[in-house]
């Protein structure tokens with residue numbers, strides 16, 4: 001068996017992490033993988049998370065199994081953070097998952113089980129691992145236009161024209177906020193247009209929200225998703241705590257299924273728990289428990305929100321600095337979209353050759369489609385990137 005295995009395609013983002021590590025240049029700049037960094041280049045443990053860990057260490061008396069769906073308090077607390085009061089709690093089913101990727105995988109497993117002939121519609125472009133998991137599960141996939149390379153903004157007309165082709169029961173994968181890889185997001189009015197289309201076609205929204213709090217704020221980042229949840233009978237949500245709680249390696253995610261009514265939600269709950277059992281039995285608990293502690297303790301929650309807001313403001317400020325720098329150096333406003341984008345990422349619009357030139361000549365690492373991680377920059381490196389972009393011919 002093992003001697004017949006084929007070489008698997010390498011993940012572009014993980015390959016880039018490796019190449020960066022191996023580059024001996026001291027002044028290299030990592031704008032690759034989506035991990036938050038402060039001005040000193042560190043990925044800190046958030047203070048509220050550290051405090052929760054200390055409390056947990058003192059108070060925890062057992063490491064015995066939780067339930068198959070994980071701790072219900074986690075699903076409630078994180079579900080409330082995401083959904084607010086957009087849907088009645090008895091319409092919600094949820095399972096804890098190993099990270100947001102685990103939630104994406106379980107949602108797609110659910111689709112394969114419940115609607116094997118449906119198609120999943122994905123934005124062009126989307127996070128490469130979405131495509132990889134969809135292919136791995138051999139699901140029918142269809143791309144919809146999303147990003148206008150010329151303007152750096154959402155191509156709403158193209159998106160709506162493509163999504164008008166959705167069939168009843170198809171899934172449409174939307175990024176809740178902070179679109180990865182482009183950084184271009186839907187306005188609330190645009191979310192309403194997409195909701196109209198979903199309602200008209202009978203498709204089912206599947207929202208991946210991995211950066212809540214990194215864009216316009218915790219509630220604003222979930223506002224579009226909440227509009228859909230309040231209006232539509234069914235919806236799936238894959239959420240990650242990696243970024244907004246800074247607990248990447250703890251693998252804390254949540255899959256929420258919103259059902260038309262309480263009875264359907266109970267059946268969905270049973271199915272989701274069954275899927276956990278088939279794939280890994282009990283989900284990891286440590287990160288999920290920290291999140292629950294932070295969200296349900298007023299002091300820890302206020303502290304966490306403050307720190308998250310500081311991180312968000314820092315990324316916004318870097319966006320403005322980079323857009324200003326490029327305005328001066330290019331003598332044009334063609335990079336203003338960087339300040340309009342939200343979240344960790346922006347797609348710069350460089351060709352693969354230009355991306356390669358910036359890596360070769362300046363030690364600047366970004367994903368091949370010219371996605372940069374804004375949080376990889378600081379006040380010193382913003383002008384270096386701007387100069388390298390102009391030098392590469394952007």
Ligand code: LMR
Pocket residue numbers: 013032033034035127129180
């Ligand atoms: C990213 O897009 O860089 C992150 O979501 C990390 C990953 O796993 O790809």
